[in-house]
Amino acid sequence: MKRTNKTAVSYYLLSVLVPMLLMVGLYAMLQIVPFGRHNLLISDLGTQYMPFLAEFKRQMAQMNFSTYSFSLSLGGDILPLAAYYLISPFNLLLLFWSNSQLPVVVGYVIILKIGAMGLTMAHFLKTRQPEYHFSALIFATAYSLSGFVAMNFYNLMWLDALIFLPLVILGLERLFLKGRPGLYIWMLVATIFTNYYLGYMSCLFAVLYAISLLIKWKQPQQSWWQLVVHWRQAIWQFCWASLIAGGTTAVVLLPSLLGMLKTGKKTIAATSFYPTPQFGWEVLSQFQVGGSHYTQRLIHEPTLFISTLALLFAVYYFCLPTIRRQAKWSNGFLIVSLALSFWVTTFNTMWHMFQQPEGFPYRNTYLMAFVLIKIAYEASIEPIGKRQTKRLVILIVGCLLSIGQLALYYGPHVRGVQKQSLWLLIGLMVLASVIFAAWQKGARWQPWVIGLGAVLTFSELVINGRLTTTKLPMGDQVVYAQQYQRQAALFEQLERQTPDFYRVNNQAILLKKAFKEPYYGYNDALTFGQYTLNNYSSTLDERMRTMLVNLGFYSKNARRINGIGHTVLTDLLFANQYDLIAKQGQVVTQPHKTLGLGFAVNDQLAHVALKAHEPFENQDRIMQAMTGQTTPFYQYNQLDLQAQKRRQITFTTQVKTSGYAYLYLPQQNLSKLKVKINGRTHKVPIELNGTTIIGLGRYQKGQQLTLTITSRQPKAFRKIQVASLDQAHFDQAFDQLAQQRLKIDLKQLSADNGWIAGVVPAKTADQLLYLSVPYDSGWHAQVNHQTVRTRRVMGNMLAVPLEKGTNQVRLVYRAPGLIIGAIISTFSLMTWGLILIKQRRH
Structure with a gap:
């Protein structure tokens, strides 16, 4: 050399x-x-x-x-x-x-x-x-x-x-x-x-x-x-x-x-x-x-x-x-x-x-x-x-x-x-x-x-x-590897026992033990190949996030959405079949009633517009539109003032229906509040810098509920919403919707997320297939081999019009702009090639 x-x-x-x-x-x-x-x-x-x-x-x-x-x-x-x-x-x-x-x-x-x-x-x-x-x-x-x-x-x-x-x-x-x-x-x-x-x-x-x-x-x-x-x-x-x-x-x-x-x-x-x-x-x-x-x-x-x-x-x-x-x-x-x-x-x-x-x-x-x-x-x-x-x-x-x-x-x-x-x-x-x-x-x-x-x-x-790198809060690799294997095993177990599409609300967040900084598991679904509602990224769909906030979910800012704030109704709407909850060092799996990726509903759903800071009303109107019923699913409970101090207020109420009860404090920073339910402090898995629905537990009709709220801001005591779900009414609606659930090829869906195919029955010609998928112009649908236009419902969810009887449904996703972008890229390269040829000839 x-x-x-x-x-x-x-x-x-x-x-x-x-x-x-x-x-x-x-x-x-x-x-x-x-x-x-x-x-x-x-x-x-x-x-x-x-x-x-x-x-x-x-x-x-x-x-x-x-x-x-x-x-x-x-x-x-x-x-x-x-x-x-x-x-x-x-x-x-x-x-x-x-x-x-x-x-x-x-x-x-x-x-x-x-x-x-x-x-x-x-x-x-x-x-x-x-x-x-x-x-x-x-x-x-x-x-x-x-x-x-x-x-x-x-x-x-x-x-x-x-x-x-x-x-x-x-x-x-x-x-x-x-x-x-x-x-x-x-x-x-x-x-x-x-x-x-x-x-x-x-x-x-x-x-x-x-x-x-x-x-x-x-x-x-x-x-x-x-x-x-x-x-x-x-x-x-x-x-x-x-x-x-x-x-x-x-x-x-x-x-x-x-x-x-x-x-x-x-x-x-x-x-x-x-x-x-x-x-x-x-x-x-x-x-x-x-x-x-x-x-x-x-x-x-x-x-x-x-x-x-x-x-x-x-x-x-x-x-x-x-x-x-x-x-x-x-x-x-x-x-x-x-x-x-x-x-x-x-x-x-x-x-x-x-x-x-x-x-x-x-x-x-x-x-x-x-x-x-x-x-x-x-x-x-x-x-x-x-x-x-x-x-x-x-x-x-x-x-x-x-x-x-x-x-x-x-x-x-x-x-x-x-x-x-x-x-x-x-x-x-x-x-x-x-x-x-x-x-x-x-x-x-x-x-x-x-x-x-x-x-x-x-x-x-x-x-x-x-x-x-002073004060760099580095993680622990040994603990991370251990907790990763433990969390992956839990998800694999859920996958083996669940033959249908489902989402997991993972609030156990096992990986956080490997972090020195607060870790909320927003993107654990990507880490483990699972489906969840949580996400934290700069590409989060704002219309979807706003819809979820209007339904009572927690969102810290425009880049984050969390499954905290879910209810029995939203579990159904978004196929949230499992909650993973950490209790005494163990992970407890709490199942919910869901119907998979989609089901047929009345087309009245297309006319429902969501209101800000009214999550119970929004959920009620959605379920009523889906089922065609007029009876409300939530009952608002009248609050009786028991005691009031400068920074603390205590209410009692008689729960009106048998089912889960929920609390919502509009426009409040819950990190600055302390909530006690029947004398027990309400705990959340992450710090909440905004508002969200708080689950109060399950009650029987007529049972007394005592609610104590401590806050330095007097306005926190205004417009307090306590609603209880009529579980029997919900079960009836669930059975009605279950008769028209979408049956999909889960293996094909898992292999290619940009493809959905299945069969769904429709009782009338004016029904929609509601899909637990956000609306996106990239989805292209066929029903019984005929191309149909997708619909935006519920603020930002995807729906497909159905025909009476059995419907063969097929949806394919093509990223908006991808084909046009590919054409522009190809044209640009061809133009450069022609320029090179011309230059070499000269």
Whole structure:
């Protein structure tokens, strides 16, 4: 092997291994598996990404690539979720381990992604000069373990964008200089495919970078119009190449867009576009180690750390006389543009897809890290500068960092910023300044200086990583594996004993024993391949969530829905056949009367509109419409005041019917209330920050119920609703509906969630097949081999019109926008192919 090839192999191998080894070192400090029993069951990684990855793994293992899943609450399009979280080639590694070991494998995947970031950045920096400079590895590693990565490494779906960014920019430069857009198109396509959110940011940055290239190449005598005319061919090529890249990803983007329009995120707040500043001078402290840590992940300032040495060289870039003024203006334009995108609320909102992020703010700071590290390396390989220039740079950086610390310590209190030991910060600054001052290309001591610079920078990156992960509430992998097996065995038992479609309201939540943070099991259905009402994701259907809230279910916000608040009636409506309840260390299974996936009902159901804060009335009207009866199913119980204090009120009531009784307190935060039922405190499996139906137990007609409510808010005592279900009336209605239940092929449904087929009888021609499935325009129905239009009932549930007699029903789900997106993607690729053919002919 030639010396050059050996150097290249060593260069690229080290670019991968160094950041990976540093991350392994951080894992060892945190005692993460295999260095201890900790895992990364933290934040959204534990509550969302892990279950989503389990679903991805299940579909891949079963070779079942359905675009619909009944494990997403009552069911939903899985494409928007997959496009945001799951389309990464690194996820294929998950197939080789069991689900109980998934947290361990995810930790390894994160290390591999960070190594890949070092590789692509090292390759990009290699293009800055003809030779291999191992000093580039210092800057490439600083990129792969920058402040953004240290703060967000457990949001692993974002890391792919950082891997591809250097290659996107390299392709963009190649497009302008050589007229070859291939690399730019493919890398931009890969970025958008793996995560369209950061892919959108990379697209915006590509536009800014293209403008910066024009600024860089502008000649002193040229006007801006002449510059555009001179580069018109490259500009035109950049425009159509970007359109082709976007069009190629339409097969993912279009269904994702249509899916996101159904969520609560479609609402745009005007205040998010006010041109107000988002932070002050304390932001300069974020260039130093430990600017923020885990507990500030939802609210923090831009994570700008890139290492002190890289920061010195980034400032040095603008002071070097050997670098053209236009190049400085070019990169200055990028830095100022990105800085404004953080600082001005209007721009920040635009960069975040016209929505202020719910936690993890400033998600585009990885772009600033890229620009600063790029120019830092370019400055480091320039010829020797004057000592006075380096002293000036040290003074400038020292002053800026001092201003940041002074604002942090003596300015107004700000959230999301962490103070660190001033001696630590001063020590790192002094060491970096000494190395920076001694950095001289070609000097005798240069290898030693580079070596010391590497040691300092790598140490600083690890220190920053450790400070950023302060108070990281890691999970217990041993307990997780044990509880996973226990929970899986319970679900397998239910599956064996239940021949029909069913859902499980899992409030036992065995996995929470492995978490240090509160864990509510919202996505356990995805983890175990089960069906439930619970869900927590950014793709939650807002109309479905609102419907469930109007029926009395608990929802913390637009991203969460929980099975707490269910009643005997809603158990029937949503096929909730089992409750899993933790009692004295054991899991108790409580069965309910359900009728599977669907049953025939009167078409009056299509005319029922739900009212806010009236769950009992809503449920009553639904059941009356379904059965054609006028007798109410709920009886409201009259409350007799027994005692009232300043913060406590006690009622008694005589229950009017034999059956379950329920309490509902409209518009109340139940976490601030204390409810006692017959002297016993009512307990819930999770903290309730809103209102929901509270089950009071089962009573006989005439039995006395005593209710005590303690609250600091007097309005909590207003509009108290206590209703009891007439169980005998419900049983009669249940038997009536059971005669017209849908019989389905459960094996086929389990194999492909986007397909429902079965037989249902209808007594009259004006009946509907009610399905325990949310309405979605992607469902296409046939009844007796004739295409029929699906109906939206009950606010957001699916129904199909029936004919009198026996009905053969078949429903197929096609994700909205998927076919059109695929056509656009195919057309885009064909257009690119024709352009390539035309170019080669010329």
